Amino acid sequence: MKRFLILVVTAVLLCGCSDSKEAGKDKAPEKELITVGFSQVGSESDWRMASTTSVRSAFEDGDKYNLIYDDAQQKQENQIKAIRKFIDQDVDYILLDPITESGWDSALQEARDSGIPVIVCDRRVAVADNDLYTAWIGSDFELEGKRACEWLKRFFEAQGYTEAVNIVHIQGTLGASAQIGRSAALEAAVRENPTWRLLDQQTGEFTQARGREVMEDMLKHFGDRLNLVFCENDNEAYGAIEAIRAAGRKTGTDIGNGEIMIVSFDSTRKGLEYTLDGTIALNTECSPLYGPRLTELVDALERGEKLSKETFVEEGQFSIYPEVSSTFIDGKNYEVMHLTQEVIDERAY
Ligand code: GYE
Numbered sequence: 001m002k003r004f005l006i007l008v009v010t011a012v013l014l015c016g017c018s019d020s021k022e023a024g025k026d027k028a029p030e031k032e033l034i035t036v037g038f039s040q041v042g043s044e045s046d047w048r049m050a051s052t053t054s055v056r057s058a059f060e061d062g063d064k065y066n067l068i069y070d071d072a073q074q075k076q077e078n079q080i081k082a083i084r085k086f087i088d089q090d091v092d093y094i095l096l097d098p099i100t101e102s103g104w105d106s107a108l109q110e111a112r113d114s115g116i117p118v119i120v121c122d123r124r125v126a127v128a129d130n131d132l133y134t135a136w137i138g139s140d141f142e143l144e145g146k147r148a149c150e151w152l153k154r155f156f157e158a159q160g161y162t163e164a165v166n167i168v169h170i171q172g173t174l175g176a177s178a179q180i181g182r183s184a185a186l187e188a189a190v191r192e193n194p195t196w197r198l199l200d201q202q203t204g205e206f207t208q209a210r211g212r213e214v215m216e217d218m219l220k221h222f223g224d225r226l227n228l229v230f231c232e233n234d235n236e237a238y239g240a241i242e243a244i245r246a247a248g249r250k251t252g253t254d255i256g257n258g259e260i261m262i263v264s265f266d267s268t269r270k271g272l273e274y275t276l277d278g279t280i281a282l283n284t285e286c287s288p289l290y291g292p293r294l295t296e297l298v299d300a301l302e303r304g305e306k307l308s309k310e311t312f313v314e315e316g317q318f319s320i321y322p323e324v325s326s327t328f329i330d331g332k333n334y335e336v337m338h339l340t341q342e343v344i345d346e347r348a349y
Pocket of ligand 1: 122123176206234266286
């Protein structure tokens, strides 16, 4: 595979030295950079910005890597174009955070035909042939959703709340792994808990603006009945909070007395600030800090090592309410962290 070559030109050359023999002697040797094309989803959320920063800084070693970054602006067609451009540029590796799971077979086949390994990160691809990508690293989104629902169930039990839980669900980008997993967990929990009702589901596209619009619409339709909003990320929760306040409703856990309870995902700094003051009742973490893991994977491939096909990142969960300190899911115990300002101060995003 062709490598991107850089010539480090010496100051002697730059200052116009005419003695070619001398210049040649002072010239640094040519260096081979590892060229990596990264197709990012967009810049729709705080989580996404943290992910971009993490990947960019992990690959910023200009003596080792040449990172070509492409922002797809939440459009899969832009990601497919970016992959084709990376193939034309003959990059060494492609990193792909796929907007949706479906629709990747031909683009990934083209990458494979060109001999370029594809590492998928964060969201997943659903392809007929799993050999079309080398490895995936990211979160267990369904587990995140199950942890949120189990916490809610345990919280209501602890409070002795047995009335109706009337839920509106602001989904992420439809077809994205984070949406598919978190939505599946909520839908299953609604089936299992007789007092839970799913009043409405609409996509908030993982953005604050759309989260606010969707919440306004839901408040208009369901009025006082609505007592819980399940947001699939923090930015949607920021938008929902704005809409709830503008409608004169209160956020909180006293849902039997008119408050609207909010649960969210990501655990960004602002999301956790809202969790610390009780505006968001529960925040389930999703880590965007996988940049260093990606350089490790690329370096391992450079050394000719075989990668595990899937790597899941570990994640936490935060709340200020002491009622539930852990959840038990599929035979495993998960701790719920009691949120304090110190916890927020130590966070990297
Ligand atoms: O939850 C959301 C972002 O794919 C896990 O995408 C990611 C999600 C994250 O826009 O904030």
